[in-house]
Amino acid sequence: QKSFIFSVIYFILIFGIQHFMKERRPFNLRVPLALWSFSLTLFSFIAACRIWKQLAFLLLTKGLKHSVCSQSFYVHPVSKLWIYLFVVSKLVEMGDTLFIVLRKKKLTFIHWYHHLLTMVISWYGYKMMTIGIGWNAALNLVIHSVTYFYYTVTAMGIRVPRSIAMLITTSQMVQMTVFIILNILAFFWRDDKLCRITWPVLFLSLFLYTTLLALFSNFFVKTYLSSTRKSKWN
Known part of the structure; x- marks a missing residue:
């Protein structure tokens, strides 16, 4: 709720x-944005x-199914803290959007849609265990540690090769x-007692990840492939 x-x-x-x-000058916020992004980089990397x-231990000792279906992440003394912080971070990351609107940058649908639904599903999923x-946290945090470091560097005014941005978008698509x-x-594992499926979360997450995959793919094509073709013809 x-x-x-x-x-x-x-x-x-x-x-x-x-x-x-709309009728006001954009805020600069370069330094606050760099600090904000760097703090999220550190958190994402440590988490x-x-x-x-914990995930590697389960994967290597008990296999893929156990690493996916195990609820030990909610009870293990170390991972339960970091899973909780991961879920809370989905709310904190919404602050990214404030920087966009205050700096009068383009607010894309994929940006607010991603932040909004990810937070809702993460919180609901955590509540329902x-x-x-x-897997969700581990993959997302790795990608976010790279993404927020990229934001930190660009906020500092350092030019980053286009290939890095392409790599980050690609990693998002792989993640989805x-x-x-x-x-x-x-x-398919739903009949196994180990895999306690929460149907609303399953369908919602499938919907979210499928739509995000489509949106990131569309963004990738329009931003990188289309512009590459245009530059070749010009």
């Missing part, structure tokens, strides 16, 4: 500020290391593909 309340506040706030900023340690949280596969596997 709280996640839905925060979602409504987020939605009203970002579009309200965007409207408010990824902690969660991957759904399976797959370890893996999540879709894991959800499909969970569906």
Whole structure:
């Protein structure tokens, strides 16, 4: 319930500020953005290391199914803290959008859609102790540690090769593909007592990851492939 309340506040706030900023000069916010991004880089990296340690142990000792279906991430003294912080970070990361609207940068659909639904599903999934949280957190945190470091560097005014941005978008698409596969596997493992599927979360997450894969793929084609073709013809 709280996640839905925060979602409504987020939605009203970002579009309200965007409207408010229409006739006003954009804020610079270069330094705060760099600090914000770097703090999320550090958090993502540390959290990824902690969660991957638990995930790797399960994967190597008990196999893929156990690593996906095990709820030990919610009870292990170390991983339960970092899983909780990971879920909370989905709310914190919504602050990214404030920088976009206050700096009057382009607010894309994929940006707010991604932040909004990811937070809702993460919070609901955590409350229901759904399976797959370890993989979800581990992959997402690794990619976010790279992504936020990229944001940190660009906020500092350092030019980054285009190939890095392409690599980050590609990693997002790979992440969504893996999540879709894991959800499909969970569906086939539904008769196993180890895999306690929460149907609303399964369908919602499948919907989210499928749409995000489509959106990231579309973004990749339009941003990188289309522009490459144009530059070749010009």
